[in-house]
Amino acid sequence: MNSLVVKFGVRVWLALSLLWLTACSDSTMPDVEALVYEQAKPLSDFTLQDQNAQPVTKQTLQGQWNLVFLGYTSCPDICPLTLAKLNGVYKVLKDEYSLQIWFLAVDPKRDTVAKRKAYIDYFNPDFLAVSGEHKDLFPLVRELGLIYAISNSDKQEYAVDHSASIAMVDPQGAVRAIFKPEFKQGSVPLINAQLLITEFKQIAAHYQ
Numbered sequence: 001m002n003s004l005v006v007k008f009g010v011r012v013w014l015a016l017s018l019l020w021l022t023a024c025s026d027s028t029m030p031d032v033e034a035l036v037y038e039q040a041k042p043l044s045d046f047t048l049q050d051q052n053a054q055p056v057t058k059q060t061l062q063g064q065w066n067l068v069f070l071g072y073t074s075c076p077d078i079c080p081l082t083l084a085k086l087n088g089v090y091k092v093l094k095d096e097y098s099l100q101i102w103f104l105a106v107d108p109k110r111d112t113v114a115k116r117k118a119y120i121d122y123f124n125p126d127f128l129a130v131s132g133e134h135k136d137l138f139p140l141v142r143e144l145g146l147i148y149a150i151s152n153s154d155k156q157e158y159a160v161d162h163s164a165s166i167a168m169v170d171p172q173g174a175v176r177a178i179f180k181p182e183f184k185q186g187s188v189p190l191i192n193a194q195l196l197i198t199e200f201k202q203i204a205a206h207y208q
Contacts, residue, residue: 030206032199033180035145040174040207046140048132051117056130058173064098065204066169067179070146072107072160073119077188079103082164083123085193090124092197097204098171105131106141106148107160144169145178164189168200170207177203 029036048056069086071079086101093099103120105111108131120129131137141148148162164181179196181189 030199030202032177032202033195034168034199034203035178035180036203037176040170040172040176041143041145042172042174043143043169044139046136048130048136048140049113051113051120051129053113056128060128061100061169061173063171064100065171065200066100066102066167067200068102068104068144068146068167068169070104070106070141070144070148070162072105072162073111073115074107074157075160078162078164078190080123081188081190082166083120083127085191085196086127086166087124089193089197089200090126093200096201101127103127103129104137104141105129106134106137106162107131107150108133108137144175164191166191166196168203176207 029038043058043061045058050056067086067089069079069082071082073079083103090099090101101124103116105116111131116129116131120127138148144167146163146165146167148160150158150160152158166179167175168177168179170176177199179191179199181191183189
């Protein structure tokens with residue numbers, strides 16, 4: 001009899017604990033479509049170079065919110081379309097938030113300093129167009145929760161496979177969320193700019 005009471009008590013305790021954890025999870029995580037990390041993922045130190053040949057480090061991320069998108073200047077569709085969307089996002093958010101937009105160029109063989117500057121200036125000269133050697137780029141990209149791959153780079157023309165998602169890095173230099181693109185039949189995967197704006201505000205307000 002005592003054994004049954006103990007077992008019943010344990011089950012009740014587990015059930016109540018589950019309900020408590022669920023309630024805590026619901027109260028601590030914003031209800032958004034973006035992937036939000038309950039515990040932010042700190043980034044390791046890195047050293048890259050911007051479009052003005054100036055060094056860029058983890059400290060460059062600190063002190064403001066950051067949206068990081070990776071791609072390459074020879075990209076035919078996702079990159080220019082996403083950067084155009086990010087320019088619109090930036091115009092909406094910049095008066096309310098301290099915000100930096102990063103274009104992380106993952107094709108250093110072709111994405112020279114001069115080419116990155118000309119490319120990013122077309123969209124917004126306030127954006128950062130950052131690159132470096134693969135040994136420096138890849139660990140950062142992986143920690144951001146993104147990915148890229150290059151094949152046949154010995155040819156004159158080649159494509160770079162890369163994430164179409166956008167990482168949200170907080171003012172402490174840690175990854176807070178990932179905004180995922182929309183996949184529609186017959187279209188390239190792109191972010192929903194209005195949804196990103198709405199969810200950015202929710203996440204930023206929640207973790208400030």
